[in-house]
Amino acid sequence: xxxxxxxxxxxxxxxxxxxxxxxxxxxxxxxxxxxxxxxxxxxxxxxxxxxxxxxxxxxxxxxxxxxxxxxxxxxxxxxxxxxxxxxxxxxxxxxxxxxxxxxxxxxxxxxxxxxxxxxxxxxxxx
Numbered sequence: 001x002x003x004x005x006x007x008x009x010x011x012x013x014x015x016x017x018x019x020x021x022x023x024x025x026x027x028x029x030x031x032x033x034x035x036x037x038x039x040x041x042x043x044x045x046x047x048x049x050x051x052x053x054x055x056x057x058x059x060x061x062x063x064x065x066x067x068x069x070x071x072x073x074x075x076x077x078x079x080x081x082x083x084x085x086x087x088x089x090x091x092x093x094x095x096x097x098x099x100x101x102x103x104x105x106x107x108x109x110x111x112x113x114x115x116x117x118x119x120x121x122x123x124x125x126x
Contacts (some may be wrong), residue, residue, distance in 0.1 A: 003043035046070045046116040062097040078108040
């Protein structure tokens with residue numbers, strides 16, 4: 001699974017140090033998935049962003065999670081019951097609010113337009 005890792009290596013090698021910004025690289029990388037699909041190049045589908053403790057917003061006894069896919073047209077599927085998400089689990093369409101007073105494991109995957117899935121990413125909410 002060289003891709004999209006090879007794209008990141010190229011970015012590091014060819015971009016001057018003063019211009020290296022991960023936040024600016026992500027949109028450029030996102031544009032490459034359709035090209036890889038068109039060339040039938042196998043690649044690792046990136047997991048959704050936003051399912052990490054630094055991204056959790058606490059509001060009124062709830063944890064609010066805002067997820068984002070790096071794959072244009074990709075769907076985010078999630079579970080809050082600890083099961084592994086797949087194409088049949090809940091579709092993420094808006095920020096997800098889960099209660100803080102119970103221990104929940106939120107898991108999510110990106111499902112690319114070609115049907116391939118990312119590895120699951122998870123966060124334990126306490």
